[in-house]
Structures are given as structure tokens and as C-alpha cells.
Amino acid sequence: MKRADSRFIKTFLACVRADAITGQGRSGPVVLQNMVDALQSILEGADFDTALKIERKPGGPEYERTYILAVIMRAHMKGGDKVVVAEEYANIWLEAVGGKRLTARRMRTIRKQHHARIQAAESISVMVRKVQQAIEKAE
Secondary structure (H helix, E strand, O other), X not given: OOEEEEHHHHHHHHHHHOOOXXXXXXXXXXXXXXXXXXXXXXXXXXXXXXXXXXXXXXXXXXXXXXXXXXXXXXXXXXXXXXXXXXXXXXXXXHHHOOOOXXXXXXXXXXXXXXXXXXXXHHHHHHHHHHHHHHHHHHO
């Protein structure tokens, strides 16, 4: 599925955050009526994207797939494998899920693209492990 962007939903949430819609009395009647109409048309069988005025944009699974490739490569490189070996394992996984093999250049780009996110995840896991150890010592 591709990343979605709905003007109805954005407007509705913006009005809720601005306290224009509280669910009481006549707060936000125009926005609420538009949402009710959209949801009613969905119940009648209209397409979700059309009813909610959703625009699809690139993103979603492709980004997650490249993130998983970067994680696989990082895990193998941390385990002492060479970059070429890590890339081979990533390509093996990619083929197993129905993708095509990637070049070393593309793999390098993927590693760079997700480097900060992977480091943040590793830092968080280290912090969680240390907190768990401190809790166990305190007990």
C-alpha cells in the first residue's frame, strides 16, 4: 500500500486540535458533515480513496523493505562479516521475498539512507537493556 494523504482527515484533525470540534452542540458542523457524508458514501460502497479524498503518494513498503535490507547488512557487519558478505545475505533475503538482486552501489546507498535510523534503534535497545539490568539489580 502506498502512503496516503487525505484532506478531509487532515482538516478534521486540525479542527479537533484547535478545539473547534468538541463533540458537543454545534461545534465544527461543516467539517463533521463532510466527514459524515464521506463515511456514509463508503458504507454505500464508494471507493475509500474517492470518498475521503485521499491522494496516494510514493512510500510505504518500499521504504520499509530497504530499511530491512539495511538492518540485515548492519547485523552481519557487526557480527564481523565483510561488506560483500553482508550484501549477499541482504540479496538472499530480498530474493526470498520476491525482489530482484541489487547492485553493490544501490546497497551502499541504502546503508547510508538508513544509517541514522539504525543507530538510533541500536542506542534505544542499549538503553532499554541497561535500564532492565538496573531494575534487576535494585530488586
